[in-house]
Amino acid sequence: MKREILIVTVLMTNIAFASVLPAGVRTIREIDTNKNTINTLSSAASMRLYKRGLEKETANQKVLRSLNGDEHTNSLMAQNIMDHFKEIKNEDIVRYISDCALFEKKVNLSSYDDIIALLQKTNRFKLDEDSLKKIQKISLENQKITQVLS
Numbered sequence: 001m002k003r004e005i006l007i008v009t010v011l012m013t014n015i016a017f018a019s020v021l022p023a024g025v026r027t028i029r030e031i032d033t034n035k036n037t038i039n040t041l042s043s044a045a046s047m048r049l050y051k052r053g054l055e056k057e058t059a060n061q062k063v064l065r066s067l068n069g070d071e072h073t074n075s076l077m078a079q080n081i082m083d084h085f086k087e088i089k090n091e092d093i094v095r096y097i098s099d100c101a102l103f104e105k106k107v108n109l110s111s112y113d114d115i116i117a118l119l120q121k122t123n124r125f126k127l128d129e130d131s132l133k134k135i136q137k138i139s140l141e142n143q144k145i146t147q148v149l150s
Helices: 002-038 040-051 056-066 071-084 090-102 112-122 129-149
Strands: none
Touching (some): 040 090, 056 090
16 A cells, blocks of 8 residues: 555656646747847848858947847847748848948848848849838838837
């Protein structure tokens, strides 16, 4: 009888710990994932510059000087662009930011001109009248994002 109680107790303890431990690990993974997504644009752009031959610190400084606003705002504005233009991928935006940073050009993802320049660099579609109206709408939405978050 004592042996059965001991076995049941060990079994119940293992079940209790097994259900608790993965949740804690999952929470840590989610936090790490959130940190990675927050730093996506600037870290990816600086990593691209680093792979092209710049020193890591120099690449980071160039990207930070080039980007207008904080990382969260830029990520939201980039996501807004990708939501409206399915042809645009995150890699396209990272490439545009890193190219601008390399030549010390400021990047403002709420600027109509910068959005057009970004879209023209991809060469995936023509900028017709509907696209230009859509870009104007994106620019206004991104300006609102900037105002709300600052």
